[in-house]
Amino acid sequence: MAEFSRLSAEQSFRSLPVACVVERHRLVIIQNCETQFDAPLYADIHSRCLMQLMVIYTQMSSAAAHCDQEISRSPQWDHLTSGSYPVLALPRTNVWALVKLARHLRRQQPDLVVICGYYPRSHLFLAVLLRLMGHRIGLRSDNTLTHTPLHGWRGHLRRMSVGGIQKLFHTWHPVGQQAHAYLRTLSGVERPTYRFAYAVDNDWFAERSDQARQQRSVFLEQQGWPADAYVVLGIMKWTSREDPLTLIAAFQQVLLTQPHARLILIGDGPLRQIVESACDPLGNAVLRPGYVPYSQLPLWYGRTDVFVHPAPDEPWGVSVTEALACGVPVLAAEGVGAAAEVLPSSDCGGIFPNGASDHLASMLIERSSRLTDQQRSACRCAADRWHYRHTIKAFQDALATC
Numbered sequence: 001m002a003e004f005s006r007l008s009a010e011q012s013f014r015s016l017p018v019a020c021v022v023e024r025h026r027l028v029i030i031q032n033c034e035t036q037f038d039a040p041l042y043a044d045i046h047s048r049c050l051m052q053l054m055v056i057y058t059q060m061s062s063a064a065a066h067c068d069q070e071i072s073r074s075p076q077w078d079h080l081t082s083g084s085y086p087v088l089a090l091p092r093t094n095v096w097a098l099v100k101l102a103r104h105l106r107r108q109q110p111d112l113v114v115i116c117g118y119y120p121r122s123h124l125f126l127a128v129l130l131r132l133m134g135h136r137i138g139l140r141s142d143n144t145l146t147h148t149p150l151h152g153w154r155g156h157l158r159r160m161s162v163g164g165i166q167k168l169f170h171t172w173h174p175v176g177q178q179a180h181a182y183l184r185t186l187s188g189v190e191r192p193t194y195r196f197a198y199a200v201d202n203d204w205f206a207e208r209s210d211q212a213r214q215q216r217s218v219f220l221e222q223q224g225w226p227a228d229a230y231v232v233l234g235i236m237k238w239t240s241r242e243d244p245l246t247l248i249a250a251f252q253q254v255l256l257t258q259p260h261a262r263l264i265l266i267g268d269g270p271l272r273q274i275v276e277s278a279c280d281p282l283g284n285a286v287l288r289p290g291y292v293p294y295s296q297l298p299l300w301y302g303r304t305d306v307f308v309h310p311a312p313d314e315p316w317g318v319s320v321t322e323a324l325a326c327g328v329p330v331l332a333a334e335g336v337g338a339a340a341e342v343l344p345s346s347d348c349g350g351i352f353p354n355g356a357s358d359h360l361a362s363m364l365i366e367r368s369s370r371l372t373d374q375q376r377s378a379c380r381c382a383a384d385r386w387h388y389r390h391t392i393k394a395f396q397d398a399l400a401t402c
Contacts (some may be wrong), residue, residue, distance in 0.1 A: 004349050025399040026052040028105060030123065031116035031140075032059040036077045036294050037318050040201040041388050043084035051399060052391060054110070055377050056088045056101070060120055070239050070269065076293035079100055079204075093122040102129040111402040113139040114173055114196065118165050127168055136402055138171035140196045146180040147315045163187040171398055175316055176341045192401065194394035198316045198338075199386045202325040205298045206380065209326035211276030212302030223262075224284060230261045230368045233304035233328070234359060235297065235319055238269030242311040243333070245271070246357045248278045248286075250308075255285060255362035264300060266292055301326035306367050311356035324348060324383035330332050331363050342386060347378035 019308065031038070034057060045053050047208050068075055090097060113135055118124040130137050149155055160387035166172075168186040171344035173196035174180040180193055212219075220229055232251060236242040244265065251263045265279065267292040279286045292300070301307065306325035320338040323330050332339035352359040 012204065015077045024394075025402070026054075026108070026110040026111040026112075026126055027395060027399060028055045028056065028108075028113040029116065030058060030126065030353050032120060032123075033057055034077075034080070036075065037198060037200045038078070038105065039077075039080050039084070040204070041199065041391060042192070043081065044388055045392060045395075048086035051395065052110075054086050054088065054108075054269075056090065058090050058093050058126075059120065067238075068292055070237050070241070072270075073268070073291065076291070078293045079295045093120070095125070098122055098126050098129065102133060105130065105135065106133050110135070110141045111399050112138055112171070114171075115166055115169075115204070116140040117142075118162075122370060124165060127165075130170055136170050137168070138173050138194075139166065139169040139183075140173040140175070141166075141179050141183055142175045142198065142315055143182045144315050145182050146178065146335075147313065147337065148182065154200075159186050159322075169277070173398075176337070178341065180335055192398070194398040195391070196394065197386050197391055198318050198321075199388055200318055200321050200325060202380075202383050202387050205301065205325040208298030209302035209328075212299040216303050221248065223287060224309050226260050226369075228260055229259055231304040231306075232261065232263060233264045233266070233300060233307045234310070235266040235300070235307070236309070236311065238267050238271040238275050240271070241313050242269075243355065244275050244310070245278060246333075246355050246360065247308050248282075249357035249366060250360035251286070252282065253358070255282070255365045257365060260284070261364075261368065262287070264289070264302060264304060264358060266290070269381055297322060298326060298359065301328050304328055306331060306349070306364065308364075309333065309339070310360070311383050312356075314338075321383050321386050324379045327371075327379050328372070329367065329375060329379055331360060331367075342382060343380060344382050344385075347375050348382045349379075 023376045042053060042055055045051060070148040081343060101105040113130055115123050115127050115137060127137055150158060163186040166183055167189055169191065172191045172193045173182050174183060175196060175198045175314055184190060217227060220227060234244060234247045239246050254261045263286045265286060265288050281286060300378055301323055307330050310320055311317065313332050314336045317338040318338065319328050320332060321341050330343060332351055333354045334351050335354045343349050350363055352363055
């Protein structure tokens with residue numbers, strides 16, 4: 001998205017299409033910057049006038065301006081369309097700017113304001129302001145007990161402070177069950193809960209991956225790979241946190257018994273030199289396209305037989321749902337939060353211990369036969385449980401109680 005469409009304080013909800021304005025419910029979502037998976041959801045809500053929606057970004061004026069600190073480059077979210085939903089992009093988040101925003105929202109009278117996290121601290125300050133002004137506020141959270149250190153005096157301090165913050169909100173909007181457990185555990189209370197998942201555009205991924213799958217034989221021939229190649233895919237940041245080396249080590253073992261196996265390793269990062277050194281002995285059996293634009297991801301999913309997400313420390317991991325929506329089973333490390341909630345059966349994949357390349361290799365070898373239509377259908381059914389329509393229904397349920 002090259003540049004956000006900006007709505008002035010005077011425009012806001014009043015600038016929406018007439019079909020939207022006649023609806024009673026008004027929803028405001030506040031988050032730090034646009035994401036590749038939330039933006040299509042917001043565009044869908046707005047285009048179908050399902051509710052009056054306003055999204056406020058507190059850090060970035062555009063996705064292009066965002067730099068991923070782990071790999072020191074901007075994400076290539078070329079699938080996003082400028083102006084596809086109402087946006088307010090705050091140029092500043094000092095105290096006075098946040099007070100002005102809170103006053104503006106009071107005039108707009110939204111039914112619910114969902115704040116995505118209490119970090120940056122401007123979000124927490126804004127939550128307190130809105131609560132004092134009598135607004136109904138909700139908290140979107142992706143923290144989990146597994147990925148949050150809660151031991152020692154620091155852990156005790158975190159429980160006390162974060163638990164108090166969580167109680168500020170009238171409603172909770174966790175990304176999944178693990179995030180919900182985190183909210184309940186630290187706060188010691190319960191709130192009306194409506195899942196606000198890290199979902200992706202399932203239909204878009206399915207359609208584009210099917211198109212690519214029809215051209216799979218052409219792709220294999222272009223790469224000089226056998227027509228019956230068993231293609232393994234990894235899409236990740238080349239960092240210790242996402243651990244591409246475990247996948248490479250596992251694939252080396254797979255090649256010993258499955259010489260027709262091939263690996264596509266997409267990504268980039270500070271481990272580039274180490275990753276390339278590990279892949280070089282494998283020659284043509286490994287393809288490294290680099291860091292690819294988001295619009296090309298369905299093409300790569302459509303060319304593969306299994307997707308691997310080896311990250312030992314990933315609170316969620318949207319690529320799990322992306323792969324399943326494309327009809328591709330997923331093998332994920334136990335550190336990938338999405339795996340425990342999104343993978344319901346062995347047809348859709350499996351979970352291996354963090355860093356266990358031997359275990360992963362065995363699972364890959366077990367899946368080296370060609371995917372059946374039944375397996376692809378099971379994958380898509382699993383992804384369908386996280387379809388945008390469920391998030392939209394959760395918004396509607398939350399607004400109906402206002």
